[in-house]
Amino acid sequence: MAWYVDRAAQVFVFVGGISAIVFIAGIFVFITKEGLDFVLGPLSLGEFFTSIEWRPTSNNPTYGALALIVGTASVTGFAMLLSVPLSLGAALFIAEFATGKTRETLKILVEMLAAIPSVVWGFVGMSIMHPLIIRVFDVPLGLGVLNAGLILGLMAAPIMTTIAEDALKAVPDTYREAAEALGATRWEVIVKVVVPASRNGLLAAVLLGVGRGFGETMAVLMASGHAINLPTSVFDSVRALTATIAAELGDTVQGGNHWGSLFTLGILLFIVTFVINLTADIVVRGIRKK
Amino acid sequence: MVDAAPETAVANGIAGPAYDEPPIIEVRDLNIGYGGKAALQGVDLDIYRHEIFGIIGPANSGKTSFLRALNRMDAFNTAMEVRGSIRLNGKDINDWRNVYALRSRIGVVFPLPVGLPLTVYENVAFSPRLRGIRKKAELDEVVERCLRRAALWDEVKDRLDSLGSLLSGGQQQRLTIARALSQEPELLLLDEFSIAVDPVTTMRIEDVLKELRSEMTIVLVTNLVQQARRLADRTAFFLMGELVEIGDTEDLFEGKVTDQRTTGYIEGRFG
Numbered sequence: 299m300a301w302y303v304d305r306a307a308q309v310f311v312f313v314g315g316i317s318a319i320v321f322i323a324g325i326f327v328f329i330t331k332e333g334l335d336f337v338l339g340p341l342s343l344g345e346f347f348t349s350i351e352w353r354p355t356s357n358n359p360t361y362g363a364l365a366l367i368v369g370t371a372s373v374t375g376f377a378m379l380l381s382v383p384l385s386l387g388a389a390l391f392i393a394e395f396a397t398g399k400t401r402e403t404l405k406i407l408v409e410m411l412a413a414i415p416s417v418v419w420g421f422v423g424m425s426i427m428h429p430l431i432i433r434v435f436d437v438p439l440g441l442g443v444l445n446a447g448l449i450l451g452l453m454a455a456p457i458m459t460t461i462a463e464d465a466l467k468a469v470p471d472t473y474r475e476a477a478e479a480l481g482a483t484r485w486e487v488i489v490k491v492v493v494p495a496s497r498n499g500l501l502a503a504v505l506l507g508v509g510r511g512f513g514e515t516m517a518v519l520m521a522s523g524h525a526i527n528l529p530t531s532v533f534d535s536v537r538a539l540t541a542t543i544a545a546e547l548g549d550t551v552q553g554g555n556h557w558g559s560l561f562t563l564g565i566l567l568f569i570v571t572f573v574i575n576l577t578a579d580i581v582v583r584g585i586r587k588k
Numbered sequence: 589m590v591d592a593a594p595e596t597a598v599a600n601g602i603a604g605p606a607y608d609e610p611p612i613i614e615v616r617d618l619n620i621g622y623g624g625k626a627a628l629q630g631v632d633l634d635i636y637r638h639e640i641f642g643i644i645g646p647a648n649s650g651k652t653s654f655l656r657a658l659n660r661m662d663a664f665n666t667a668m669e670v671r672g673s674i675r676l677n678g679k680d681i682n683d684w685r686n687v688y689a690l691r692s693r694i695g696v697v698f699p700l701p702v703g704l705p706l707t708v709y710e711n712v713a714f715s716p717r718l719r720g721i722r723k724k725a726e727l728d729e730v731v732e733r734c735l736r737r738a739a740l741w742d743e744v745k746d747r748l749d750s751l752g753s754l755l756s757g758g759q760q761q762r763l764t765i766a767r768a769l770s771q772e773p774e775l776l777l778l779d780e781f782s783i784a785v786d787p788v789t790t791m792r793i794e795d796v797l798k799e800l801r802s803e804m805t806i807v808l809v810t811n812l813v814q815q816a817r818r819l820a821d822r823t824a825f826f827l828m829g830e831l832v833e834i835g836d837t838e839d840l841f842e843g844k845v846t847d848q849r850t851t852g853y854i855e856g857r858f859g
Contacts, residue, residue: 397666469705476702476764479659480715480771481692490714495705 329564336558337565346562352526352537354546354556361559363566365526369536372529373518374511376447381455382504388455389462389503394488405463412456416517423449423521437533441523444532449521450514454507461506465499466492505578509571515540539563605639605821610678612637612775612805613658618672620653620829622665627653631672631831633824640797640806642820642837644813646853649826651809655777658807659694660687676775692718695768695804699780701760703752704767708735708744711752711763715771730770737800738766739792758789765793769800776806782815794819813854817841825850 341361345351349362392404423445431440469492477487493500515538523535524545543560550556611634620628628650635641643651653668655661660681662668674681676690684690692715704711712731721727731748735741740762744755752763761781768776778797782790797806797819810816816823817837824834825847833840833850845851852858 472698472700472702473704475661476696476698476704477714478688479661479691479694479696480718480767481688482714482718483688486718491704491706 326568329561329568333558333561333565335553336555337562339558340555341559341562350526350528352542354559355549359555361562363539363563365528366537366539366542366563367566368528369522369526370512370518370538370540372443372536373446373450373522373538374508376443376532377450377454377511378504378508380448380451381458381507384451385455385458385503385507386462386500388459389466390488392459393463393466394484394492408456408459408463412460414453416453416514417520419449419453420517420520423517427521431533435533439523439533439535441521442533442535443522443529446518446522446536446538447532449517450511453514453517454510457510458503458507461503462496462500465496465503468499469495501578505574508574512567512571512574513540515544519544539567606637607639609637611635612677613807614673614675614678616673616675618654618657618670618674620650620657620662620671621669623667626829628657628826628829633831633834635805635807637805638801639821640801640808640819642816642823643807643809643826644811644816644823644853645826645832646811646858648828650829651826652779654826655696655779655807655809658775658777659691659696660684661696663687692771693774695771695773695776697761697764697768697776697778697781699783701757701764701784703755703760703763706752707749708752708755708763709748712766712770714767734766734769735763737769737796738762739796740766758785761785762789762793765796774804776800776804777809778806779809780811781808782810782812790815813856825853827853 346361346363347367348364349360350365351360351362352366353360388404388408392401392408396404424441427445427448428440431437431445473491473495474487477491478484482490518538519541522538522541524537524541525535526537527535529536543563546556547560550560613633613635615631615633615635618628618631619626627648631650631654643654645651656668657670658674658676658681662670676693681690704714706714709731712734713727716727716730721730732741732745735744740759743759744763752760755763761784765781781793785793794815797808800806808816808819820837822835823837823840825832825840827849832847833845835844835846839845840850841854843851
């Protein structure tokens with residue numbers, strides 16, 4: 299009887315493995331199909347990438363996505379400035395310095411942080427960060443790049459911390475012992491041995507955070523001010539690609555130009571995420587070969 | 589190199605153990621436990637300069653714990669408790685406020701080769717860099733010298749920039765020996781270094797160790813009693829956390845023992 303259990307297990311595992319490819323391809327086909335008519339028809343690529351006029355519901359509609367692209371990029375970039383050092387620091391502390399109960403408690407807390415729904419983060423952005431930014435910086439509006447970036451940074455930090463900590467823990471203790479036996483201090487061991495040995499995992503953690511930033515919708519919608527604008531300071535409101543899709547898709551006619559333009563934003567998001575992951579993959583492979 | 593061989597030895601052209609000098613290591617009433625469970629009890633022994641000091645005994649006899657205590661590696665394992673005194677050059681090792689400086693004077697070779705995830709060159713240059721050597725020419729010189737002395741240079745000189753982990757098991761173990769030598773240690777601790785090494789390489793490393801004795805003191809933990817016989821000037825026999833016997837290696841192997849368990853182990857009746 300063992301042989302057909304083995305066979306069944308093989309099929310089951312194969313289906314599980316292949317499903318990732320099926321879903322990715324399926325999503326790509328679906329988004330492209332919905333957006334393709336628009337991309338090949340009314341869309342002007344020049345306008346899409348260089349104009350900030352996003353007026354899909356106007357009598358004379360324009361589809362300039364530059365402000366949305368810049369909005370997403372600036373919020374994500376700001377968030378990464380905050381969360382990359384914060385998460386790597388937290389991961390180093392948990393993996394290399396904390397022991398016993400401190401370590402366990404911190405791990406649980408970080409994992410709990412990762413489980414907070416994004417709408418709650420958005421709520422924090424609107425009701426706490428918003429008045430706080432107005433008071434601290436004496437600006438008229440607290441919803442913008444700073445607010446959304448802080449919220450997104452805090453949101454991305456726990457998952458980055460967890461992945462980075464896993465990567466650091468995957469470095470065998472024998473390396474640490476061997477390096478310390480050579481007279482290296484704890485910090486020298488971390489900088490010269492542990493971090494280089496885990497850089498693939500650390501890079502993966504950072505890129506996962508970037509991906510999280512690009513894809514996050516609700517919190518950014520609530521904290522960014524959702525105004526079409528090319529930001530000149532961190533206090534300016536912006537609008538993100540994802541937030542635009544979420545906010546507008548419900549009001550469109552299926553198959554219409556507005557509908558198609560939102561799917562075009564989706565294609566753009568898909569391509570960017572795909573390129574980030576592909577780059578990460580190539581970089582990681584490059585490091586491995588060396 | 590570190591300290592020159594004692595005058596007499598240099599004068600004779602032979603490097604032998606300096607039994608007439610104060611010991612480099614003095615261990616008194618050493619007790620090691622893990623979470624209350626004793627691993628080593630009441631050990632007293634001295635190790636002299638330019639001596640190869642062998643430690644034999646079956647598994648779980650406390651040999652590795654002893655080595656780890658010498659290097660204060662107990663800091664890695666919170667469950668490991670070390671009591672008693674260990675003096676290096678007359679100074680209690682717990683009085684070294686900078687444990688890293690202490691460790692940098694002691695080279696360690698682990699049972700399985702632990703190549704740092706670095707290139708062959710960087711593995712050997714790691715410790716010199718920590719000491720502040722920055723000049724490429726100087727590092728090149730140290731790396732070549734250490735690799736030559738570990739009998740590895742000819743095999744790796746063309747691939748110094750490839751990862752140490754790509755070498756064969758025996759080569760990796762010689763790499764860790766080269767790395768330990770790059771510390772210019774006074775004391776070299778070897779913990780069953782030949783476990784993952786083929787017999788030919790083992791012999792080559794043994795020849796290296798015999799030469800190194802003129803420059804440093806070597807503590808050799810081994811589970812091969814014949815290896816202790818080939819190399820060690822004096823040998824200690826550990827059994828179940830107890831130092832059963834310590835004496836001139838040849839005496840032990842010729843049966844001049846105070847405890848019959850020693851002969852029993854050496855002759856392979858147990859262990």
